[in-house]
Amino acid sequence: MSDQAWDQSPGKVGWTATSVRATLVLWGVSLGEDAEYQEVALRLSVLLRAVAALMPAAAADPRILLPDVPGLTERR
Amino acid sequence: MTAPGGEDVVYAGVADLAAAYRAGRLSPVEVAEAHLRRIEALNARLCVYVTPAPSRALEAARRAEGELRAGLDRGALQGIPYAVKDQVMTAGLRTTAGSPLLAEWIPATDATVVRRMDAAGAVLLGKLNMMEFALGRPRRYAYGTPRNPWNPAHETGGSSSGSGSAPAAGMATVTIGEDTGGSIRHPAAHCGVVGLRPTWGLVSRYGMIPAVWHMDTLGPLARTVEDAVHVMRTIAGHDPHDPMTSPDPVPDFPGLLAGGIGGVRVGLVRELLPGPGLTAEALQGVHQVADALRRLGATLREVSVPLAVHAGVIYTAFAEPAAAQVHLPGLRRAAGRYDPNVRVRLARGLVTPAAAAQWAYEVGRRTLVAQISEALSQCDVLLAPTTPGGAPRLEEVHQGRAVTEEDVRREFALQSYRMPFSFHGGPVLAVCCGFTADGLPLSVQFAAAPGRDGLVLRVGHAYQQVTDWHRRRPDLGGG
Numbered sequence: 001m002s003d004q005a006w007d008q009s010p011g012k013v014g015w016t017a018t019s020v021r022a023t024l025v026l027w028g029v030s031l032g033e034d035a036e037y038q039e040v041a042l043r044l045s046v047l048l049r050a051v052a053a054l055m056p057a058a059a060a061d062p063r064i065l066l067p068d069v070p071g072l073t074e075r076r
Numbered sequence: 077m078t079a080p081g082g083e084d085v086v087y088a089g090v091a092d093l094a095a096a097y098r099a100g101r102l103s104p105v106e107v108a109e110a111h112l113r114r115i116e117a118l119n120a121r122l123c124v125y126v127t128p129a130p131s132r133a134l135e136a137a138r139r140a141e142g143e144l145r146a147g148l149d150r151g152a153l154q155g156i157p158y159a160v161k162d163q164v165m166t167a168g169l170r171t172t173a174g175s176p177l178l179a180e181w182i183p184a185t186d187a188t189v190v191r192r193m194d195a196a197g198a199v200l201l202g203k204l205n206m207m208e209f210a211l212g213r214p215r216r217y218a219y220g221t222p223r224n225p226w227n228p229a230h231e232t233g234g235s236s237s238g239s240g241s242a243p244a245a246g247m248a249t250v251t252i253g254e255d256t257g258g259s260i261r262h263p264a265a266h267c268g269v270v271g272l273r274p275t276w277g278l279v280s281r282y283g284m285i286p287a288v289w290h291m292d293t294l295g296p297l298a299r300t301v302e303d304a305v306h307v308m309r310t311i312a313g314h315d316p317h318d319p320m321t322s323p324d325p326v327p328d329f330p331g332l333l334a335g336g337i338g339g340v341r342v343g344l345v346r347e348l349l350p351g352p353g354l355t356a357e358a359l360q361g362v363h364q365v366a367d368a369l370r371r372l373g374a375t376l377r378e379v380s381v382p383l384a385v386h387a388g389v390i391y392t393a394f395a396e397p398a399a400a401q402v403h404l405p406g407l408r409r410a411a412g413r414y415d416p417n418v419r420v421r422l423a424r425g426l427v428t429p430a431a432a433a434q435w436a437y438e439v440g441r442r443t444l445v446a447q448i449s450e451a452l453s454q455c456d457v458l459l460a461p462t463t464p465g466g467a468p469r470l471e472e473v474h475q476g477r478a479v480t481e482e483d484v485r486r487e488f489a490l491q492s493y494r495m496p497f498s499f500h501g502g503p504v505l506a507v508c509c510g511f512t513a514d515g516l517p518l519s520v521q522f523a524a525a526p527g528r529d530g531l532v533l534r535v536g537h538a539y540q541q542v543t544d545w546h547r548r549r550p551d552l553g554g555g
Contacts, residue, residue, distance in 0.1 A: 020423070020427050023426065023427045024423060024426060024427065027404065027407075027408070027426050028408045029404070029407045029408055029411055029423065029426060030411060031411060031419060031420075031423055032411070032412060035478070036416065036419070036420055036423070039420050039478070039479050040420055040423045040424050040427065042479060042480075042481065042484065043420065043421075043424050043479070043484050044424050044427060044428065046481050046484040046485060046488075047389065047392055047393060047424065047428065047432070047484070048428075048429070048432055050386075050389040050485075050488060051389060051390075051393050051432045051435065051436060051440075054383075054386050054389060054390070054440060055435060055439075057382075057383065057386075058383075058435075058439045058440055058443040
């Protein structure tokens with residue numbers, strides 16, 4: 001994923017916060033203030049970026065069983 | 077009032093108190109009363125206890141005293157004052173888990189650990205302060221902000237906050253805390269006491285409000301390894317109410333302390349020396365411990381756990397969804413009553429994609445466990461700092477401003493020290509190894525393979541025999 005996709009400009013955080021709110025609605029959970037949804041969105045985006053960056057480092061990653069497959073095994 | 081060793085009874089160890097009771101030099105009632113006076117004097121300042129239990133304590137102390145007079149000897153913990161983290165159920169005594177949601181809850185039954193301590197004749201002084209539902213630092217503690225006995229302007233660590241500060245402040249001889257990702261070792265380190273995360277499955281969790289049920293572990297905190305061992309021999313062992321407990325016989329913990337550590341192979345974890353944010357003082361503390369162990373006959377080598385510094389990310393990705401499952405009914409019913417920091421973490425758990433959580437649990441965690449197992453194939457015990465330095469000031473950790481990306485990354489990084497060993501499932505012992513220039517405790521942890529609790533306890537005990545950090549006391553004035 002490109003760095004642009006992780007853009008945390010206010011507009012992007014707002015969009016992610018809306019998606020967080022929508023998912024929580026599906027769980028039947030409401031947080032209240034907009035600022036909390038934005039914090040969840042920020043925390044989630046940092047977490048997912050960190051997980052995505054770590055995935056290639058784990059030896060048990062099943063992609064090590066593959067040759068270089070364009071779009072699948074590329075390492076960032 | 078002084079114990080036979082010349083120290084105030086509120087700082088006397090289990091063996092000294094037990095000997096004094098049997099010699100008629102002290103009574104369980106007067107020792108319980110001394111502790112209750114101490115709690116009365118200091119609790120408003122330090123917020124150690126959520127619910128002191130003076131009536132229950134005095135009743136138990138009188139029972140212990142009567143039994144000892146009648147020749148009924150239940151062992152070393154008879155008449156010894158103890159306290160438990162408020163995450164652990166106590167019959168007839170409210171159990172809040174540090175949350176206003178449970179402010180009025182009075183369980184009908186005791187947790188297994190409480191039942192076993194009571195059956196040994198120990199005297200329950202009350203319930204100890206903690207971070208809400210053991211889910212990380214709250215924005216505001218519902219029952220008062222715990223303050224570090226060594227300097228009340230600093231935090232205690234957590235989530236077993238009061239379990240660390242009570243023995244340090246002479247407000248209990250021993251305590252029981254709960255460690256999911258480091259919640260026994262963190263307050264033990266910041267408060268300058270010993271904290272053991274036992275092998276997973278050694279101690280029953282029946283009656284304990286879960287944080288992340290497949291990692292939660294109850295264990296002792298105390299001023300000395302020897303005192304912690306007395307608790308372990310009492311609370312460890314199979315419990316039919318907790319099917320995850322091991323059916324194996326309980327080890328002879330006191331016997332395991334003997335014999336020294338000659339020939340023990342100690343591995344220094346390269347990635348944590350230094351790891352994220354480690355201070356020069358903490359690094360020096362670890363090397364001084366290594367030198368002391370070498371003088372005691374241990375051999376040292378460097379080992380590698382490459383994913384240790386990423387343990388916080390891996391943990392968060394699978395643990396928050398696990399915790400959120402437990403709290404979903406509460407969040408649906410009363411999300412607004414959770415602390416905002418806890419609510420936000422649980423919400424992240426609910427929206428973390430399965431791809432991330434599944435990778436973290438099945439791949440990230442397993443890879444890290446494999447790295448620790450590989451390191452432990454080259455040595456017997458791993459040595460690492462418990463925290464990157466002394467306890468931070470309260471205003472540093474309770475920020476009023478909006479969270480930034482850098483804050484989140486720093487939270488992950490600071491989990492590098494205790495979290496990796498929580499994944500592994502083996503015993504980890506935190507021991508005070510000195511003090512900062514500002515007088516705050518520093519700590520190291522010893523980790524070993526599952527089932528080798530006796531080994532980490534023996535190493536910690538040997539270290540305490542040649543150092544005197546555990547004999548230092550905070551200056552709490554006339555309290």
